[in-house]
């Protein structure tokens with residue numbers, strides 16, 4: 001077999017569908033986010049505005065975070081030096097876990113190298129250990145949850161997105177004595193909507209299921225201390241395990257779970273994703289701790305993102321540009337075609353110095369390709385004015401093209 005040409009054809013198939021992934025090379029600069037330097041191929045770098053960042057509150061450049069990281073490097077060096085089991089449990093990681101347990105009002109917390117590995121590790125472990133477990137998973141759950149459930153190899157029931165009736169039908173269809181897990185998210189990152197968490201907890205109680213909630217897009221942003229949507233709604237105690245990340249609103253990298261001492265200990269003790277990988281560096285843990293602690297008390301970043309998102313949505317309304325009207329800070333503009341979606345984002349970058357990554361299959365279903373706009377705490381009104389003007393111009397200019405692609 002000619003391996004090279006076999007795989008080259010696989011790449012060509014993506015290109016033909018318009019969903020080959022082009023990465024934009026950027027350099028973020030402290031003090032100027034959401035602007036960053038963009039490095040086009042064979043041309044000089046230039047300044048563009050990022051409209052698709054998950055650094056929702058700008059914590060990736062906050063002095064409190066940067067100082068904590070610099071200090072940790074000066075004191076403790078670069079890496080952790082091992083897995084958590086073999087010399088990698090630094091005092092930085094332990095202090096961070098204490099703060100996270102407090103954030104979610106749980107007994108215990110556990111830090112992972114990423115939110116992806118946290119989901120995969122926790123869900124695979126819990127579902128694998130429970131005998132004859134049935135896992136109920138929202139249709140739009142993140143790939144990391146899906147992979148965790150797959151690895152756990154328990155029987156899986158997929159319920160329609162946020163559909164309580166469908167979820168209850170599926171729960172009812174399973175033997176009352178079987179162990180069950182309901183796995184879902186609070187803020188859905190590609191839809192921008194928020195799950196009916198309390199109602200899902202009602203069902204979990206009725207059918208004796210564990211609740212597993214991914215608050216990756218909500219921690220830092222929602223709740224009076226940044227504890228997520230469950231904190232905002234006063235129902236932290238009703239969730240058995242909450243999973244989050246430092247990669248989004250906290251501005252760094254790394255993931256975590258919180259829950260009872262026993263649940264967290266079982267993941268710590270059984271999850272290969274946790275056991276067999278090097279621990280997060282002290283500087284990351286110190287930065288994450290500074291970020292989490294800062295957002296437990298500071299309200300200004302949350303107030304700013306709310307105001308900026310409301311302003312962006314009002315401008316889109318005025319311009320007649322339709323978006324998914326979720327209750328969160330994420331604003332998805334549905335384009336419905338991968339070629340078209342790529343063309344618009346290319347024009348935005350080339351003509352307006354605005355960077356938005358097109359979101360295509362398999363991240364979202366075919367026919368629902370979209371631009372996912374994230375107004376952060378630092379996207380002031382002027383930024384939204386410029387973005388929506390650019391979108392209006394492009395819609396006017398390329399009217400025919402956009403309609404043709406949509407009708408096809």
Ligand SMILES: *Cc1c(COP(=O)(O)O)cnc(C)c1O
Pocket residue numbers: 114115116117119142144185189214216217245246247253254255
């Ligand atoms: C990004 C994301 C993750 C993974 O988190 P990382 O820290 O980036 O690995 C998990 N769940 C959801 C819903 C996400 O969007």
